[in-house]
Amino acid sequence: MHLFLLGVSxxxxxxxxxxxxxxxSRDVGAAVEALCARTSATETVVLSTCNRSELYVxxxxxxxxxxELVRFLSDYHHVPVDQxxxxxxxxxxxxxxxxxxxxxxxxxxxxxxEPQVLGQVKSAFAVASDRRCSGPFLNKLFTxxxxxxxxxxxxxxxxxGAVSVSFxxxxxxxxxxxxxxxxxxxxxxxGEMGKLAAQHLRTxxxxxxxxxxxxxxxxxxxxxxxxxxxxxxxxxxxALARADIVITATGSQVPILTRAALEPIxxxxxxxxxxxIDIAVPRDVESAAxxxxxxxxxxxxDLQAIVQENLTRRSAEVQRAExxxxxxxxxxxxxxxxxxxxxxxxxxxxxxxxxxxxxLERLDAxxxxxxxxxxxxxxxxxxxxxxxxLLEPTEQLKALPDEETQVAYTDAVRRLFALRAEDADxxxxxxxxxxxxxxxx
Numbered sequence: 001m002h003l004f005l006l007g008v009s010x011x012x013x014x015x016x017x018x019x020x021x022x023x024x025s026r027d028v029g030a031a032v033e034a035l036c037a038r039t040s041a042t043e044t045v046v047l048s049t050c051n052r053s054e055l056y057v058x059x060x061x062x063x064x065x066x067x068e069l070v071r072f073l074s075d076y077h078h079v080p081v082d083q084x085x086x087x088x089x090x091x092x093x094x095x096x097x098x099x100x101x102x103x104x105x106x107x108x109x110x111x112x113x114e115p116q117v118l119g120q121v122k123s124a125f126a127v128a129s130d131r132r133c134s135g136p137f138l139n140k141l142f143t144x145x146x147x148x149x150x151x152x153x154x155x156x157x158x159x160x161g162a163v164s165v166s167f168x169x170x171x172x173x174x175x176x177x178x179x180x181x182x183x184x185x186x187x188x189x190x191g192e193m194g195k196l197a198a199q200h201l202r203t204x205x206x207x208x209x210x211x212x213x214x215x216x217x218x219x220x221x222x223x224x225x226x227x228x229x230x231x232x233x234x235x236x237x238x239a240l241a242r243a244d245i246v247i248t249a250t251g252s253q254v255p256i257l258t259r260a261a262l263e264p265i266x267x268x269x270x271x272x273x274x275x276x277i278d279i280a281v282p283r284d285v286e287s288a289a290x291x292x293x294x295x296x297x298x299x300x301x302d303l304q305a306i307v308q309e310n311l312t313r314r315s316a317e318v319q320r321a322e323x324x325x326x327x328x329x330x331x332x333x334x335x336x337x338x339x340x341x342x343x344x345x346x347x348x349x350x351x352x353x354x355x356x357x358x359x360l361e362r363l364d365a366x367x368x369x370x371x372x373x374x375x376x377x378x379x380x381x382x383x384x385x386x387x388x389x390l391l392e393p394t395e396q397l398k399a400l401p402d403e404e405t406q407v408a409y410t411d412a413v414r415r416l417f418a419l420r421a422e423d424a425d426x427x428x429x430x431x432x433x434x435x436x437x438x439x440x441x
Contacts, residue, residue, distance in 0.1 A: 001042070001137060004062050005091040005099060006069040007054030010110050013087035015301050019282040020079050023048035025251055029127050034076060036133040039068040043135035045128040045142065047103075049120045050165070050193075050281040051110050051300065056100070058137040062092055097141060097332045101325045104145035105152040106159065110303060111168045112318060113158040116192065118149040140335060148328045155324065158317045166196035166249075168306045169277040170204060172298060173245050176275050181205040186239050187228075188256065189249035190218040193279055197247045198226040210243070212236045214250075241265045246276045248284035259288040266292050279303075337407040344410045345394050347419050352386045 008021055023031045023046055032046040041057035048054070055072070059065035070088070074081045091099045099108070104121045106113045125142040128134040134142070153159050174180060183206045187198045190213035198209055209228035212235070213219035219230035231239050240246060240257075250256060257276070266274065273294045278285040283299055290297030360367070360382065367375060397413065400406045413419070 002062050003093050003096040004057050004065045005096045008087050009052035012089050021053045021077050032128045032133050033131050043138040044133045045138050047124040094333050097329045100145045101148040104149040105321050144332050151324050152321045156317045156320045158321050165279050166193050167200045168303045169279050170200040171306050182207045183244040184208045185245045186210045186243040187247050188212045190222045194249040195222050202226055210239045248278045249280050250284050255286040256284045258286040262289050334404050341406050341410050356382050356386050
């Protein structure tokens with residue numbers, strides 16, 4: 001059984017493509033169920049955040065799994081294969097663990113150290129688990145990633161300072177305007193990212209903060225939390241006309257701000273620039289809006305420079321977090337290899353039984369004079385001898401105190417008796433090592 005990952009992220013694909021392959025804005029539960037039903041993989045998890053869409057599977061054949069996942073992405077999102085395959089990345093076995101652990105630790109985020117992604121990893125696993133799409137390999141992989149995320153948060157300072165896309169957006173606003181004191185702000189979106197952006201802006205001493213959402217109740221809740229004012233959705237455009245800074249972070253599937261809607265606002269004798277940061281995926285603001293004079297439009301991909309600054313400042317913390325990831329990948333792979341103990345024992349017993357049968361067949365002419373009962377007793381006697389020879393080594397191997405020692409001893413057994421990987425794989429698929437007493441010798 002192999003672990004395999006296929007996906008796209010902000011590191012491999014532009015925002016336009018990530019929008020088209022996004023699962024998070026749809027029903028992730030339906031997606032993971034569809035993936036379970038359409039592929040030969042025995043275990044599946046769909047991880048989708050604003051900056052990544054990744055499919056995790058446990059499968060016997062990696063090459064076959066890759067082909068199935070590519071077809072699934074194409075069919076599910078109605079995107080031609082040739083439009084996204086150049087942007088795909090794949091990982092196998094230990095590389096899968098290394099990638100997921102870095103994601104959970106916030107090391108692979110657009111803004112390194114971003115804490116929200118760990119919750120998204122947990123949510124993705126919970127969805128797959130609830131729908132019985134996960135299993136022992138992905139269960140261990142994802143629960144191990146949770147431990148990695150916790151260790152990195154508690155043992156390093158990676159999460160200190162600018163550790164979210166929302167805060168990076170505020171940093172970008174400071175670069176444009178200098179001091180933000182007194183600036184009028186409109187936040188469109190009442191989810192976590194919009195709320196975080198409003199909180200960060202408040203710490204910079206901005207003036208009026210208006211919160212707009214699809215429902216006035218949710219807008220009021222966010223406004224109360226950040227000391228702002230809620231406005232009805234119908235008043236968004238008039239509030240936008242008064243704003244200096246607009247941050248959009250909704251879950252809309254289509255742009256909520258278009259060039260056609262913004263042009264009249266900017267053409268009414270307005271002198272001050274309008275700074276828009278679109279941190280939603282799919283994007284909230286039509287890209288053509290950035291062509292309007294005095295409109296400065298940025299999206300999540302434009303935050304890369306800030307990410308690099310954070311990396312430079314916190315390189316020591318990043319290094320420590322990477323060391324934690326490497327330690328936990330090592331532990332996970334020890335566990336994975338320890339899963340071969342029982343299949344190795346089974347393969348060893350089968351090897352011995354094959355030798356026993358071969359020797360009985362070689363002596364068949366000399367045993368021809370025995371009556372059927374005597375032949376059966378010879379077969380039973382030789383089988384019992386093999387069983388007794390292997391009983392103590394088998395019990396000792398299973399009783400080893402830790403996974404690392406189990407792995408070392410299992411590897412030694414496989415080398416000593418020339419057991420191939422496919423022997424253990426076959427044994428894992430059919431784990432009954434005891435030949436039937438009625439089976440001919």
